[in-house]
Amino acid sequence: MNASNERGERQGSDTYDVKTFHDGLVKHGLIVPVRVEGAFGRGAVFESVLEAVNALITRISKDDGADFYTFPPVIDRTILERTDYLDSFPHLVGTVFSFLGKERQAKELSDRVHASKPWGDLIGMTDVCLNPAACYPVYPTITGILPENGRLITMTNWVYRHEPSPEPTRMQSFRVREFVRAGAPDAVVTWRDMWLQRGVEMLRGLGLPAEPDVAADPFFGRAGAILADGQKAQKLKFEVLVPVVSLENPTALCSFNYHQDHFAKVFEIYQHGGATKGSENTAHTACLGFGLERVVMALFRHHGFVLDDWPKAVRERLWP
Amino acid sequence: MNASNERGERQGSDTYDVKTFHDGLVKHGLIVPVRVEGAFGRGAVFESVLEAVNALITRISKDDGADFYTFPPVIDRTILERTDYLDSFPHLVGTVFSFLGKERQAKELSDRVHASKPWGDLIGMTDVCLNPAACYPVYPTITGILPENGRLITMTNWVYRHEPSPEPTRMQSFRVREFVRAGAPDAVVTWRDMWLQRGVEMLRGLGLPAEPDVAADPFFGRAGAILADGQKAQKLKFEVLVPVVSLENPTALCSFNYHQDHFAKVFEIYQHGGATKGSENTAHTACLGFGLERVVMALFRHHGFVLDDWPKAVRERLWP
Numbered sequence A, B: 001m002n003a004s005n006e007r008g009e010r011q012g013s014d015t016y017d018v019k020t021f022h023d024g025l026v027k028h029g030l031i032v033p034v035r036v037e038g039a040f041g042r043g044a045v046f047e048s049v050l051e052a053v054n055a056l057i058t059r060i061s062k063d064d065g066a067d068f069y070t071f072p073p074v075i076d077r078t079i080l081e082r083t084d085y086l087d088s089f090p091h092l093v094g095t096v097f098s099f100l101g102k103e104r105q106a107k108e109l110s111d112r113v114h115a116s117k118p119w120g121d122l123i124g125m126t127d128v129c130l131n132p133a134a135c136y137p138v139y140p141t142i143t144g145i146l147p148e149n150g151r152l153i154t155m156t157n158w159v160y161r162h163e164p165s166p167e168p169t170r171m172q173s174f175r176v177r178e179f180v181r182a183g184a185p186d187a188v189v190t191w192r193d194m195w196l197q198r199g200v201e202m203l204r205g206l207g208l209p210a211e212p213d214v215a216a217d218p219f220f221g222r223a224g225a226i227l228a229d230g231q232k233a234q235k236l237k238f239e240v241l242v243p244v245v246s247l248e249n250p251t252a253l254c255s256f257n258y259h260q261d262h263f264a265k266v267f268e269i270y271q272h273g274g275a276t277k278g279s280e281n282t283a284h285t286a287c288l289g290f291g292l293e294r295v296v297m298a299l300f301r302h303h304g305f306v307l308d309d310w311p312k313a314v315r316e317r318l319w320p
Helices: A020-026 A043-060 A077-082 A103-114 A185-205 A219-234 A261-268 A291-301 A312-318 B020-028 B044-060 B077-082 B102-115 B186-204 B219-233 B260-268 B292-303 B312-318
Strands: A041-043 A067-070 A074-076 A095-098 A124-130 A151-160 A172-182 A211-213 A239-243 A252-258 A284-291 B041-043 B067-071 B072-077 B095-098 B124-130 B151-160 B173-183 B211-214 B239-241 B250-258 B285-293
Touching: A020 A291, A041 A043, A043 A172, A043 A185, A043 A239, A043 A284, A043 A291, A043 A312, A043 B067, A067 B044, A074 A077, A077 A124, A095 A103, A103 B219, A172 A185, A172 A291, A185 A211, A185 A239, A185 A252, A219 B102, A252 A291, A284 A291, B020 B292, B041 B044, B044 B173, B044 B186, B044 B219, B044 B292, B044 B312, B072 B077, B072 B219, B077 B124, B173 B186, B173 B292, B186 B211, B186 B239, B186 B250, B186 B285, B250 B260, B260 B285, B285 B292
Parallel strands: A067 A151, B067 B151
Antiparallel strands: A041 B067, A067 B041, A074 A124, A095 A124, A095 B095, A151 A172, A172 A284, A211 A239, A239 A252, A252 A284, B072 B124, B095 B124, B151 B173, B173 B285, B211 B239, B239 B250, B250 B285
């Protein structure tokens, strides 16, 4: 008996199937399909569960003293350029192009669109790109010397990854409830490890067969495979996994990432108490994020597509 | 005495100044500036007011029977292509480009980024663009013959407009609480006019000097000026305006738009009861949207930057 079955998995492993799960979400009005993959609409019940999950995370962390922000789905493009995002994840990036021309070019643009001809060469790159991970816009806002206990910031932001897929949990656009910690290395690692435990407990408390594991980011190409090995060897990234569309390849519902001084070096974030802004005082950072849509989907997968049929304990945890 | 002063405008017309207002929002932690214009972060208090405004709109409309959806910030690119958006507003569009190449091109991309050289020509257009108005993703989901009373759908979506500006109310990325009505022409127009009245009353009930006016969309170029005149002459668009950064040019906090059969023709949406799907049965649609950040900013402009100092009646309206 595997972990899933022990924890009351209802539908049997034979139903771990992408299409069955997708069609069930659609049939019950939980998602609204659109022409492109990974950009579907969310229905009212789906959203009510998502808001309840987010509120549960707020309750769990209410005594942590986090500063709360919301950033828009588009961010300063130079953040990606300065943090080597385009080295590591060029295939996932979403940059924003707009029409920067005058009347004559606008006429050509219109003609091309109406003739169903390619028109991408008539538009140009703007100063913004889509936010690839909820924490990115935060770092430039905390440049300088940190307060004594560092900083703790939380956000719910829409993020974008260019990975269209028919698999419902692999979206182009989704919401992440994120926490970012900046401070001394020890404090940051301790905080990350504390939250890994919290994440496992929260998801198990919702009746999900959650298991933590060491993980790696989906780095691009051959060099990326080496980066991923290094990341795993150093245990920089953990995930909490729950089977949603596959028993063999469970879905990461949250991830916990220790960046060392990667972001702090770029954005000149320093630990408190250093006499100088020397590199020995560079802060360390970590972030963690709950993929809110994925948590919601895992709940519908394990407790059924009808909210009223969910176990009472789960509903009470979400709506106390 | 003008409408603003009659309704208790506190700071005097000499303070209708972009920089004063922007700096006040920043100083009080309501927004968090970033390097690019119109993409700032929102602080906790700002968000709490935004959520309260959105909840007030939900209460006002609770008996209307609207279906509730959430769509992501990116939508199917062909929606813009098919609805002539690129004819009317090419300068506002945001299309999403990503890296579609292999290892060799990725190396060149990395080299260019690290050398601070342009790299836009190394990436290509994806199937998604940013949503330019909250209602766009809805129309393709209601293709077909409408139910007897038509459809009413509401959403809170992030929208994008490529118009970077230091003026806080002119954002690249912001949230719109939207309602879409589809049905018979008379029903749609009556509904639009009812909401115009509701919008004025709601904003005045929050102590804002709100005035309705006929309006036009910011169509591009010389031909656009003619389109705008036609739109005004036909009274297809109304706005409710409140002075925020200028007394002479008040800010539109909400807009009410009658599309006639523009969207329904493209997406083949038909009125109930027609024996055939002939063009005489094409439905009409209208939409209305509250610019949530703009409503919040108008409240801080008229009641002061400190929430606790707001008039009791306004706070009770928002948090009953």
